[in-house]
Amino acid sequence: MKRELAALALLLLLVVGAWWNVQTVDQLTDSIRRDLLQSQQAVAQGDYPTAERLLQQGLARFVKAAPYTQVFIRHDEIDSCMDAFYDYAATLCEEESPEALAACEKLLYHLQGIDSMEHPLPGSIF
Amino acid sequence: MAIVLIRTLLIYALLLVTMRLLGKRQLGEMELSEFVVAAVIADLAALPLQDIGIPMMNAVVPIVTLFCCEILIAGISMKSLRLRTLLFGRPSILISQGKILQSELRRNRFTLDELLQELRSQGIDDIRKVKTAILETDGRLNVLLSASAEPVSPELLGIDVPEKGYPIVVINDGRTLSANLRHSGHDARWLEKQLKSHGLQSAEQVFLMTVNAFDEIYLAKKEGQP
Known part of the structure; x- marks a missing residue:
């Protein structure tokens, strides 16, 4: 009976861990998404230095979370997201508004992918 | 290289602990569900070893989850006969008093060739000698011979043989x-x-x-x- 109780406790721990993981990835992607949306607004207003500062802020959050993301998220997804960050940064350096907005959309899409992948939704389960 | 080495050692340790805790039953004595779980665990363990881009958690979490489920199901089915029957089925009698029960054979998808092969492997060449043949839930066929066909034992001959004990x-x-x-x-x-x-x-x-x-x-x- 002890073994069964230990297994049940471990299973419950995994459920709690899964819930924590969803919350953590939510917080991470939400905070970066906020930075990027503000950065996108700055691009629309032609304020490229602010856009770049906000992008770097988002990138710093993503890099800081590496100990978490590398343990729980597929490395391919992390690499794709990093590529999207640098693509956006490159377009900001060139100060090209349409390309920068498109690159930002691509980055937001990658972030949404990471977020939805961890959410227990029918789409991600099946 | 170092990552693969470390991951292999970690997965090996996890598998050792998991298999040790799952129990002592040998592969041939596993129930179908236990065999499937063991095969899935083996496959899951190989994933992060083959591709270092896959986080180890993608193997550890499902292995631990399957292990917990297996322990829980085994524990509950020890107590509940109904659940045991639901999960593992019940033994089926395929031969009774030397007569093949064809409907049971069909129900278990056991062909006549397989039945004869099993009997031959146990040294039985005549179905009439079989008192009962039971298909166990782990797929083994246990055969009880009729009294006249059973091998001679000291007990049958009325000889008293002292126990030697286990060396x-x-x-x-x-x-x-x-x-x-x-x-x-x-x-x-x-x-x-x-x-x-x-x-x-x-x-x-x-x-x-x-x-x-x-x-x-x-x-x-x-x-x-x-």
Whole structure:
């Protein structure tokens, strides 16, 4: 009976861990998404230095979370997201508004992918 | 390279613990669901070893989850006959009093060829000799022969044969197994005396030594010993 109780406790721990993981990835992607949306607004207003500062802020959050993301998220997804960050940064350096907005959309899409992948939704389960 | 090495060692340790805790049953004695879980665990364990881009958590979490489910299901099914029947099925009688129960054979998708093969593998050439053949839930076919076809035993002949008891290994490849020695009811002094009576100085010269309940000793010296 002890073994069964230990297994049940471990299973419950995994459920709690899964819930924590969803919350953590939510917080991470939400905070970066906020930075990027503000950065996108700055691009629309032609304020490229602010856009770049906000992008770097988002990138710093993503890099800081590496100990978490590398343990729980597929490395391919992390690499794709990093590529999207640098693509956006490159377009900001060139100060090209349409390309920068498109690159930002691509980055937001990658972030949404990471977020939805961890959410227990029918789409991600099946 | 180092990552693969470390991951392999970690997964190996996890598998060792998991399999050890899952129990002592051998592969051939597993229920179908247990076999499937073992196969899935093996496959999951291989994933992060083949591709270092996959986080180890993607293997660890499902392995631990399956392990927990297996422990829980095993524990509950020990207590609930209904659940046990639901999960593992129940044994089926395929032959009764020398007669093949064809409907049971069909229900278990067991072909006549498979049945005959199983009987032949157990040295049975005549179905009429079979009192009952039971297909167990782990897929094994257990056969009980009719009384007239059963092998002759001392009991049938009315001969009283004394029990010999199980031989306990007390020296294994030069090492004295102290717990076994105590279990056999002897001590180190007795062992020393026995070794001397066989012309030996120490346990290191012995490859195998067993003793049964009647103090009958089997002793094999190590090769190259006088």
